[in-house]
Amino acid sequence: MKVWLIQANEPIPAVDKNQRPFRTGMLAEALLKQGHEVVWFAATFDHYTKTQRFSVNQMVQIEDNFQIQFLYGCRYQKNISLLRIKNHIQIAKQFKRVSRKLQEPDLIYCSFPPIYLAKKALSYANQKNIKFVLDVRDLWPEVFERAVPKKMYWVTNPIFRYLHRLVNQLYRNSYAVNAVSNECVNYVIEKSGRKKKKYDSGYFIGFPNRYQLSAEESLIARAEKVQIIFVGTLSNQINYDLICKIAMKLKNIDFIIGGDGPLSEDFHTLAKDLPNIQFKGWLDANTIQQYMKQASFALIPYYDTFDFQLGVGNKFAEALCYALPPIVLCNGVMKNLILNNQCGVFGKDAHDVAFQITELLDDDIKYQNYVKNAHHLYQEQFDSSKIYPNLVNDLVKLQEE
Known part of the structure; x- marks a missing residue:
């Protein structure tokens, strides 16, 4: 054909x-x-x-x-x-x-x-x-x-x-x-x-399985300090204000931001007083892989609009591939997937998201189960x-x- x-x-x-x-x-x-x-x-x-x-x-x-x-x-x-x-x-x-x-x-x-x-x-x-x-x-x-x-x-x-x-x-x-x-x-x-x-x-x-980490490999590879990662185009689709508010509540956690885009400068300005938001600029595939292996969560920071509610982007699949619990900020398909599979965090405001992340990090067994469930969901559906x-x-x- x-x-x-x-x-x-x-x-x-x-x-x-x-x-x-x-x-x-x-x-x-x-x-x-x-x-x-x-x-x-x-x-x-x-x-x-x-x-x-x-x-x-x-x-x-x-x-x-x-x-x-x-x-x-x-x-x-x-x-x-x-x-x-x-x-x-x-x-x-x-x-x-x-x-x-x-x-x-x-x-x-x-x-x-x-x-x-x-x-x-x-x-x-x-x-x-x-x-x-x-x-x-x-x-x-x-x-x-x-x-x-x-x-x-x-x-x-x-x-x-x-x-x-x-x-x-x-x-x-x-x-x-x-x-x-x-x-x-x-x-x-x-x-x-x-x-x-x-x-x-x-x-x-x-997402390609050649990048896949098992739950065990994922837990071993985590950096000593907790990191939350997002790598993507810094466009008008991303809720920068909410990211900054979450980072403000989680000052002991590093937010690794990779990528560039039309609103990169605006994001830098919003985050200028938040040293735990670290901008890495454009990253090649090998460097992205290194950062993904070290992170503890993957941020899926899109606005709660109907188009994102209906979709499941490659960033969500990428997170699961690395056995990273996704942090989802919008309702819809992605929210239902993480709640039904107990593998991620959903919240619509900074307080709720920060509370759930802190609760997970305080319970090693629960966090490890979320990592295992993320890996399982990847293998089954992504x-x-x-x-x-x-x-x-x-x-x-x-x-x-």
Whole structure:
């Protein structure tokens, strides 16, 4: 089976140095291991490092059955900006141009967003009578509506109404809809009026098991001083104020913050009087692994908004992989997972979170059980070596129908 994977913004381990695979990368690995042919459409502009990989469209041959087709898009610095919209329009146009020259695939598996690229890919699939699976990773335009001040609604409402219509057409007209949870799939179906189909299903993002620590290894590797870790993009999705309030109540615990992003400076300013918040900047995969091994908890510091309530991000899976109890600050799927499996901390205010962490640290047996339960949950539901072969099997069945 020849598969086109469309994902503009993930790191590409075969091209980007010291990067681990994300969702599309793990799916590509699973497809290749089962003997399928893969063409991955990605953007020339690296969303995470904000650098250009290539100045024009570029096809890169990784191995016999694996190619990366880079689509040119302009630079942008802010994730919510007109330049980013321009970038998305450009890569969508480049997909339309490039796709005409390539051999047709048997199946297209398209990450969503961005909206315009998904729209062009669906249009191509319909013209060629190719089955099209939409993998919903983030809920656009909802996340942008949340960021718009109410006083601007009179300007933005017509734009968002148009985008909602466009997105609902994508949802309804895809052969199958996947997402990062079953709850997210159900939201998409209800929002768009789509009739649920056989292969509409949620698949957790998962995390590669080559990083996995057993509960015993995890407990041995912990640093002498308790550390709480977060590594990720410092964007507007993170509740920095709540992190600082928790750190203020837990002054004897180090908060290790890895990564960079558009709100990095704002976070530094908020935390300037908190010496236990330690900023490490951008980290490569090997350094992240070292810090994760030493930590006692992993912070999942996203706002309590409906998009995060419906999703389970890679940071959650990564925490479980290292047998780290996650600290979750929002309701929804992640909260239910840690409470049902007794493997993490949920709280909506600093006092509650700090109290639970202190209580766990004062009870060695309970903490050790949480570590063991986190490891067990990873093995049962978040091991990428199980998730993606199962997804590939489902895609083969879908394509053969």
